[in-house]
Amino acid sequence: MAQALATSDSYVTDFQALEGSLPDRGPEWLRDIRRQALTRFRELGFPTARRGNEKWKYTNVGPIADAAFSYPSDAGAELDLADIRRIVPWDDGWASIVFVNGRYSPALSSAAAPDAARVTSLAEAVRADGDIIESHLARHATFEDDGFTALNTAFLRDGAFVHVPEGVSFQSPLHLIFVTTDDTQPTVSYPRTLIVAGANSELTVIESYVSLTSARYFTDAVTEIVVGEGARVEHYKLLLESEEAFHVASSRVYQGPDSTFFSTLFARGAAIARNDIQVLLDAPGSSCFLNGLYVTTGSQHIDSYINIDHAKPHTTSRLYYRGILDGESRAVFGGTVFVRPGADKADAHQEDKNLILSENAQVASKPSLEIYADDVKCGHGATAGMIAEDAVFYMRSRGLDMETATAFLIRGFARGILDSIRVDRLRSFSERLTSRALRGSRFGLAS
Amino acid sequence: MTTTGRNHDKPLLEVRNLHVAAGGVEILKGLDLTVNLGEVHAIMGPNGSGKSTLTNALAGKPEYVVTEGDVTYEGRNLLAMAPDKRALEGIFLAFQYPVELPGVREREFVKTALDAIRAHRGLEKLSVREFNKLFQEKITEMEMDADLVKRSVNVGFSGGEKKRNEILQLAMLEPKLALLDETDSGLDIDALKIVAKGVNKLRSPSRAIVIVTHYQRILNYITPDYVHVLLGGRIVRSAGRELALELEAKGYEWIKEAVESGKEISV
Structure with missing residues (x-):
C-alpha cells in the first residue's frame, strides 16, 4: 500500500534526523536494537483490521496510519509543575518523574530519588546502570511481530527507569508522568518504561498519561516490568x-x-486507545x-488486549475488567489465558463486565482460554447489560430521583474495580473522573 | 399544622375501583380500600390473587399499569406521582424481594434517601454524627450486624437479613404509609419476631401500615385493626382481626366458595 509506505517513510525520516542529532548515541547494543527495530517497523507497518488479523479484528488503526505525526525536535513549551499537578493525582510525598512530549524533564521531576530505589531517566540509566539495562531493555517487549513496539523501540532514547534492589520494600508510590502539550502540528511521542523489582522487593508505581492540549497526537508507549x-509490584496506569x-x-x-504482580488500569482518555498487556x-x-475500568463516551474506542501466559505449574491469575460505555463509544476486550503443557495447578479466572448506558454504544468482549495442561482450574465470563430497572425502582421507592439512583448504580459498578486501588488518592481521583465523565450523559451524575 | 387537620378529615389512602394490568394481563379488577392514619390493615389472599400487584402499583412500579380507577393519597391523585415523589410524600414499600445494589453502600444509600425525604418535609439534613447515631440505634433494634453500613445494599445478605433491612429502612425513613409486601415469607420464627417488634414500634397515630400476607402467622405478632381478603383481583371480605383466624382455620377455599355462591359470611 503506497500510503502506508509513505507514512512509514515519514517515521524513517524522523528516525534519521534523531540519530543525526543525538550528541551521545548510546552503546553499540542499543544502537543495534534501534536499527533492527526500525527495519522491522518498515516491514510490518501498522496492523490493519482487515488483514484477517485476529489481534486487531475490532480496532481499526487506519486513522493512526493515515495521519502524519512528527517527532518534535525539542520538548516544546516550558511547563510549570502547577500545570501538571492540576491534571494528575498528586502527593508531595511521592517521587515523580515527568516526561513532556516524550522527553525527560529534570526540572519537573522530583529532585531527590527515594532512598535505595532508583528512579531516573532511561538515557541516564543506560550510561550509569549498563548491565541491568542491557539484560532487560527490549528483551521482554519484543518487536518481531508488533509494528507499534518496533516503532517505539526505534525511537528508544529516553524513558523511565525504576529499580528496587533486592530485599528493599518501597511503600510510597513512584509516579511516572507522561504529559503531552500543545504543538503547531500533530506530534508523536514514544514513552518507554523499564521497571525492575529485585528479589523480595516491594514497589508501587503509577504510570499517568495525561495532556495539556485538546489536539490530536499519538502516544506509542512500551512498558517492561520484571518482577x-x-x-511484589503494585502497578497502576491512568490513561x-x-x-x-x-x-x-x-x-x-x-x-x-x-512473585506477585498487581495491576489496575483506569482508562478514560483518547479517541482510540489500545492497551496490550x-x-x-x-x-x-x-x-x-489484573484489574481494569474503562469509561468511554462520545465516539471513543478503547481496546483492552490482555494475554496471560501460565508457563509453569502452580501459577495463579485473576483478571477483572469492567467497562462503562456511553454515547456512540466502542469498547473491545480480548485476549487469552494460556496454560502451557505441564503447567499443572494453574489457577486462572478472567471476567469482563460492561454497563451500557446508551443504545448506540457497543462492546465486543471475547475473553478466551487455551489450556494445554490437565490439572488446572480455569474460568472466564463476559457480560454486557444496561442499568437494572428493578434496582432503579428500588432506589426511587426510597425517595431518590432517577438521576441520583442511576448515578449510584453506575458508581457502584465502577467501585467493583476502583476499590482495588490501594492508593487512596489515586482511587478518589479515579472516582471523581468517572463521575465527571458521565455528567454530560443522559444519566448526568451528580458528584 | 393545618395539613394535620386536613388529614383528619380525609382518609390517608383511598383506592376506588382499581384495575391494574401487568404484562398485558389484568390482575386487579376493581379493588376498593380505605386506610386512615393510625390504622393497621392486613390484606390476605392466596397466591396470584393480586397482593403484590396492589403494593407495587401503589408504590408506582412502572410495569404495573393502572387501566381504570382512582387512588387518592392525602386528598391528591397518587397515580400522577412518580415513584420517588410518592416516597417523598411518605409512602414506603417493604419489598417482597429486596433488590441487591452492588457497590452502593447501605449507609450512603439510606443517608441520601433520608436527606431527600427530610428536605421535602422542610427539615434540615441530619449531621453525619446524628445520622450515624440514629442508624446505629435502629440497626441494634433490628439485631443486625454493625458492619452492615459499609456493605453493599442487600448484597450477600441472607433472606432474613434482607427482610430485616427493609424494616430498618422503614424505621429510618418514617413514612406515613408503610406497605409491607409479604415481609413474613421466608422468615424463621426468631426473625419474624424481630421484624414484628420493629413494625409494632412504628405503630403511631400519624402512620398507617398495610401488611400484605399469605399466612396469618405474622398477625399473631402484629395485630391488625382490619383484615381484608383479596381474591381474583378484588377485596371480597373485610372484617376485624377474627377474619384472619377464620381463614387460618378454614383456608381460602372456604371463602372462595362462599363468594362464588354469593353467601354472606358472618364472622
Missing part, C-alpha cells in the same frame, strides 16, 4: 489522553518464582491480579 523472585489523541501501549510483565508467569508460585 523478581518473591517480589487520560486528550479526546482527540491516539494511544497505543504495550506492557510486558515478566514474573519470577513466588502480556504477563508471563514464568516460575512456580507467581501470581498476577
Whole structure:
C-alpha cells in the first residue's frame, strides 16, 4: 500500500534526523536494537483490521496510519509543575518523574530519588546502570511481530527507569508522568518504561498519561516490568489522553518464582486507545491480579488486549475488567489465558463486565482460554447489560430521583474495580473522573 | 399544622375501583380500600390473587399499569406521582424481594434517601454524627450486624437479613404509609419476631401500615385493626382481626366458595 509506505517513510525520516542529532548515541547494543527495530517497523507497518488479523479484528488503526505525526525536535513549551499537578493525582510525598512530549524533564521531576530505589531517566540509566539495562531493555517487549513496539523501540532514547534492589520494600508510590502539550502540528511521542523489582522487593508505581492540549497526537508507549523472585509490584496506569489523541501501549510483565504482580488500569482518555498487556508467569508460585475500568463516551474506542501466559505449574491469575460505555463509544476486550503443557495447578479466572448506558454504544468482549495442561482450574465470563430497572425502582421507592439512583448504580459498578486501588488518592481521583465523565450523559451524575 | 387537620378529615389512602394490568394481563379488577392514619390493615389472599400487584402499583412500579380507577393519597391523585415523589410524600414499600445494589453502600444509600425525604418535609439534613447515631440505634433494634453500613445494599445478605433491612429502612425513613409486601415469607420464627417488634414500634397515630400476607402467622405478632381478603383481583371480605383466624382455620377455599355462591359470611 503506497500510503502506508509513505507514512512509514515519514517515521524513517524522523528516525534519521534523531540519530543525526543525538550528541551521545548510546552503546553499540542499543544502537543495534534501534536499527533492527526500525527495519522491522518498515516491514510490518501498522496492523490493519482487515488483514484477517485476529489481534486487531475490532480496532481499526487506519486513522493512526493515515495521519502524519512528527517527532518534535525539542520538548516544546516550558511547563510549570502547577500545570501538571492540576491534571494528575498528586502527593508531595511521592517521587515523580515527568516526561513532556516524550522527553525527560529534570526540572519537573522530583529532585531527590527515594532512598535505595532508583528512579531516573532511561538515557541516564543506560550510561550509569549498563548491565541491568542491557539484560532487560527490549528483551521482554519484543518487536518481531508488533509494528507499534518496533516503532517505539526505534525511537528508544529516553524513558523511565525504576529499580528496587533486592530485599528493599518501597511503600510510597513512584509516579511516572507522561504529559503531552500543545504543538503547531500533530506530534508523536514514544514513552518507554523499564521497571525492575529485585528479589523480595516491594514497589508501587503509577504510570499517568495525561495532556495539556485538546489536539490530536499519538502516544506509542512500551512498558517492561520484571518482577523478581518473591517480589511484589503494585502497578497502576491512568490513561487520560486528550479526546482527540491516539494511544497505543504495550506492557510486558515478566514474573519470577513466588512473585506477585498487581495491576489496575483506569482508562478514560483518547479517541482510540489500545492497551496490550502480556504477563508471563514464568516460575512456580507467581501470581498476577489484573484489574481494569474503562469509561468511554462520545465516539471513543478503547481496546483492552490482555494475554496471560501460565508457563509453569502452580501459577495463579485473576483478571477483572469492567467497562462503562456511553454515547456512540466502542469498547473491545480480548485476549487469552494460556496454560502451557505441564503447567499443572494453574489457577486462572478472567471476567469482563460492561454497563451500557446508551443504545448506540457497543462492546465486543471475547475473553478466551487455551489450556494445554490437565490439572488446572480455569474460568472466564463476559457480560454486557444496561442499568437494572428493578434496582432503579428500588432506589426511587426510597425517595431518590432517577438521576441520583442511576448515578449510584453506575458508581457502584465502577467501585467493583476502583476499590482495588490501594492508593487512596489515586482511587478518589479515579472516582471523581468517572463521575465527571458521565455528567454530560443522559444519566448526568451528580458528584 | 393545618395539613394535620386536613388529614383528619380525609382518609390517608383511598383506592376506588382499581384495575391494574401487568404484562398485558389484568390482575386487579376493581379493588376498593380505605386506610386512615393510625390504622393497621392486613390484606390476605392466596397466591396470584393480586397482593403484590396492589403494593407495587401503589408504590408506582412502572410495569404495573393502572387501566381504570382512582387512588387518592392525602386528598391528591397518587397515580400522577412518580415513584420517588410518592416516597417523598411518605409512602414506603417493604419489598417482597429486596433488590441487591452492588457497590452502593447501605449507609450512603439510606443517608441520601433520608436527606431527600427530610428536605421535602422542610427539615434540615441530619449531621453525619446524628445520622450515624440514629442508624446505629435502629440497626441494634433490628439485631443486625454493625458492619452492615459499609456493605453493599442487600448484597450477600441472607433472606432474613434482607427482610430485616427493609424494616430498618422503614424505621429510618418514617413514612406515613408503610406497605409491607409479604415481609413474613421466608422468615424463621426468631426473625419474624424481630421484624414484628420493629413494625409494632412504628405503630403511631400519624402512620398507617398495610401488611400484605399469605399466612396469618405474622398477625399473631402484629395485630391488625382490619383484615381484608383479596381474591381474583378484588377485596371480597373485610372484617376485624377474627377474619384472619377464620381463614387460618378454614383456608381460602372456604371463602372462595362462599363468594362464588354469593353467601354472606358472618364472622
